[in-house]
Amino acid sequence: MSFKLTALASVIALAVTGCASQGSLEQNVVNNLAENLDVNYELVTNHGANEGLKCQELNAEWASCDLINLTLVNNGPAVDSKDWTIYFHSIRMILDVQNDQFKVTHVTGDLHTLEPTDKFDGFAEGETVVIPYIGEYWTLFENDYMPRAYVVSGDAKPKTIKSTDAEDPSAYLTPISGDNWKRTPDDNNVLATAQSRFEKNNDVNLIAKEELAGSIIPTPLSTQLTGDSISLAGGINIENEAIPGSMMVALNDRLEMLGVNTEGQYAVKVTLDPTRFTKEQKIEGAYQLDVREDATYIVGYDYQGAFYGMQSLIALMTTGDKNTVPTVKITDAPRFDYRGVMVDVGRNFHSKAAILRTLDQMSAYKMNKFHFHLTDDEGWRIEIPGLPELTDIGSNRCHDLSETQCVLPQLGSGPTSDNFGSGFYSKQDYIDILMYAKARGIEVIPEIDMPAHARAAVVSMEARYKRLAASGDMEAANQYRLMDPQDTSNVTTVQFYDKRSFINPCMDSSVAFVDKVIAEMAAMHKAAGMPLNTWHFGGDEAKNIKQGAGFQDINSADKVAWKGDLDLSQQDKPFAKSPMCQQTINDGIVADYDHLPSYFAERVSQLVADQGIANFQAWQDGLKYSEDAGAFATDNVRVNFWDVLYWGGGASAYDWSAKGYDLIVSNPDYVYMDMPYEVDPEERGYYWATRATDTRKMFGFAPENLPQNAETSLDRDGNGFASKGTAEYKGFYGLSAQLWSETVRTDEQYEFMVFPRVLAAAERAWHKADWEVDYKAGVEYSQQTNFVNKDALNAEWARFANVLGQRELAKLDAAGIQYRVPVPGAKIENGRLQMNVSMPGLKLQYSTDGGDNWNIYNHDAQPVISGDVSVRAVSANGLRFSRVTSL
Known part of the structure; x- marks a missing residue:
């Protein structure tokens, strides 16, 4: 017996040693x-179909x-093992690999994963x-290549590949060159160069500082300079009879940031008197x-x-502490009731501190609605x-194929959760944000x-279901379940997720979940003293992209060369194979599967109304x-209108307004701040709607007469387009600028994308310019x-830019905002360097030795240049x- 035990122990020891060795x-x-x-990564060509690649046969949209x-x-020792997998991020579907x-x-x-096949013969030293x-579509900006590929083998700890662990994509890619910055060979955009x-x-x-006296952002209704100026060097003394205490604290914080003494002698008298205002x-x-x-003297119509x-x-x-201001009379009122900023923290998280800094700037420029996109496929942030799983699991991204500890990595977050791919706001964080916003006159609109x-x-x-089911509590397990376990629908979402991207609208447990979330959010708003007045449902993109117009059935007799071949018989509408939704349709509750998302929106609106929330908001689709x-x-029902103008949005906006919706202009081609600033592969951003939206383009946007923009801007390929509306104009409710965060992984990147162009959105939301033409149905612009x-438009832009x-x-x-410093323009003429910048007043510099030494550029003494020269602009501080760009 003793011998048997000893032998068994030896076998166990050998097994353990073997496992450890493995x-x-x-x-x-x-x-x-x-x-x-x-x-x-090196882009060979963006124009595969033009160069003989079998894009159609490979099912490319x-x-x-x-x-x-x-x-x-x-760069290390030889690797002979085939037992490894590299996980990497690609925002384009990979259709074919040309190395067996x-x-x-x-x-x-x-x-995606990259794995060796049986033919793999190792990595020699x-x-x-x-x-x-071959990837679907095209790769036009360097940030399409996401960082943090990582290696997995068996049960070993995954590790990020060091050469890809960088926010600057130049660390792991060859710059996009030749005409690959063009979407198609006949792309008519102008590449941003020093000369362009x-x-x-x-x-x-x-413009001389004296000529800018009285110019503020956003522009008031009426400004009358009265010829003098006042020194505030001795400080100011605010005699307030109108502004609530918490809002005065916010104002004093801004004055302190600017170096203004608020315990001085110059009186600022603030009162309320609604009778002073015209109808x-x-x-x-x-x-x-x-x-x-x-x-x-400041008189408010209201506080x-x-x-x-x-x-x-x-x-x-x-x-600074030597402030002078002009004597001036201003009469002012806002253009739109809704002057908004939307920030997506679902795709990538952004810190509470960054959100508070944004609220500060929104308040300074009279924006009053903060649309907080708190959840998405890639993260739940509140x-x-x-419901602890929402943040224990849904807010964290890491390598867990079971997704019982976290959701899988996305968008360059890599295998660990120690970056902005992960994160959430605690209940107290959210209450703090609400209170901070309230003190700055801003309503927070949460979007789930x-x-x-x-x-x-x-x-x-x-x-949560698995945890509670394992304990035998099936009633609790099913209470908030969001997917029909028998749904076998084959669906691909816009960003390549499957049916688990959708909350099933036919399940009572889905309704219970939404009701629970609304109630808890409303309680947080109540605790902050900011009642939840608006619930944002989201609602966008509930579709299978494989059923879109870019595909044709593989067996079609009438094929065209510019569509991808696909077996459409294998594609389903969302929820089409959910027995619960099949029953909902068979019972006549909903007409068909297309109507399910709107049906769910109507159902959720009743929950919202039952909670005493007056406003229901959604993306219009x-x-x-x-x-x-x-x-x-x-x-009230409000829609963020996000149709692209050159795809018909210049007409459809007025149709939505005619249906009784409060329309919030949110067009991707003009006020999406995740789009690049300019046509340059080194810029950050997605570009499906436009190749560039800089501050000037956003300033020149006409939000009420949408067809007008066809006269002053181009489509995403740099071509003109025509636009006209047919419905009568019943008035829009507001304007909102959006930041989606797929390419925005850090707070610095976030502020770079938002600032300074959001100030142009603030201008258009508050002030209607004289160059904006009144909308008339049937008038076509091009x-x-x-x-x-x-x-007039160019003159106003020049003043705004100055x-x-x-x-x-x-x-x-001074506020610590890491805004984008504009890249300067430059050219050499007659051997002399000429430079300029889109926002005059910023200093410019040039280098003739590759950036080792920088010289200040003097507009009045253009330097003589021979050879290469590099140029850059400098932030105000x-x-x-x-x-840096070169000539």
Whole structure:
């Protein structure tokens, strides 16, 4: 018996040793590859269909595909093992691999795997391996290549490949070159170069500071300079009879930031008097400002107006303790009730501190609605008491194939949760944000996106289901389940997720979940003293993209060359194979599967109304199968209108307004701040709607007469388009600028994308310019019409740009905002360097030695240049720089 026990112990010991050895071998493979594999992406061509690639046969949407060389260099010891997998992020579906030693598999979203095949013969020490692959569509900006590929082997700890662990994509890619910056060979966009920037900026000259006196952002209704100026060097003394205490604290914080003494002698008297305003001026937020030698007098139509009057006085100031302001009389009122900013923290998280800084700037520029996109496929970012899985799992991204500890990595977050791919706001964080916003006159509108873009929620509630089911409590397990376990629908979402991206609209447990979340959010708002007045349902993109117009059935007899071949018989509408939804349709509750998202929106609106919330808001496509605004239970129904103008949005906006919806202009081609600033592959952003939206383009947007924009701007390929509306104009409710965060992984990147162009959105939301033509149904605009006073538009932009460059950017610096410093224009003429910048007032620098030494550019003494020269612009405080460009 003793012998048997000893023998058994020896067997166990050998087994344990063997397992340890195997684990050690696997970890060695991971460590070697992660440390030593040099990864490089090089775009060969964006124009695959034009160059003989079989895009159509490879199922590429619109038969468009590109060719990329993925190069792996082994800078370490040889690797013979085939037991490894590289997980990497690609925002384009990979259709084919042209190296038979490797295969690529799509996992979910942008996550793919690269694995060796049976033909893999190892990575020799120092070996270079090229893996050409074909991707769908095109790759036009360098940030399409996401960082943080990582290696997995067996049960070893996954590790990020060191060469890809960088926010600057130049670390792991070859710059996009040749004509690959073009979407198609006949793309008519103008590539941003030093010379093209110089030509674009050439009509924006430096304006003397004296001529800018009285110019503030956003522009008031009426400004009358009275000829003098007042020194505030001795400080001010605010005699407030109108503004609530918490809002005064916010104003004093801004004054302190600008270096203004608030315990001085110069009197600022703030009162309320609605009788002082004309009938047309009796608008929430209206004010009068009278800066005199003896004192400044601010009269608000309401307390919000008094607050804005103080913000306008502050807008006249500069940074520093030697402030002078002009004597001036201002009468002012907002253009739109809704002046908004949307920030997506679902795709990538952004810190509470960054959100608070944004609220500060929104308040300073009189924006009053903060649309907080708190959830998406890639992350759930708000603590909900009673549903801990939403943040324990749904807010974290890491390598867990079971997704019971976290959701899978996306968008360059890599295998660990120690970056902005993960994160959430605690209940107290959210209450703090609400209180901070309230003190700045801003309503916070939470968005919990559904029924699509809900993968983080669905996965979290599946983990909850498994936990409770394992304990035998099936009633609790099913209480908040969001997917029909028998749904076998084959669906691909816009960002390549499957059916687990959708909350099932036919399940009572889905309704219970939404009701629970609304109730908990409403409780947080109540605790903050900011009642939840608006619920944002989301509602966008509840569809299967494989059923879109860019595909044709593989067996079709009438094929066209510009569509991808696909077996459409294998594609389903969302929920089409859910027995619960089949029953809902069979019972006649809903007409068909297309109507399910709008049906769910109507159902949720009743929950919202039952909670006493007056306003229901959504992306307009989520409501498109409802009859009109009367189909919903709340007092008001608001839509963020996001149709692209050159795809018909210039007409459809007026149709939505005619159906009784409060329309919030949110067009991607003009006010999406995740689009690049300019046509340059080194810029950040997605570009499906436009190749560029800089501050000037956003400033020139006409939000009420949408067809007018066809006369002053181009489509995404740099071509003109025609636009006209047919429905009568019933008035729009507001304007909102959006930041989606797929390419925005850090707070610095976030502020770079938002600022300074959001100030142009604030301008258009508050002030209707004289060059904006009134909308008339049936009037068509294009590059051939001449309805718009472009001289007036350009003159107003020049003034706005000078106020930015000479005053406002310095305030952003003082607030710690990491705004984008514009890349300057430059050219050499007759051997002399000429430089300019889109925001005059910023200093410019040049280098003739590759950037080792920088010289200040003097406009009046253009330097003689021979050879190459590099140029850059400098932030207002002199501490940061634009991207460097060369001639």
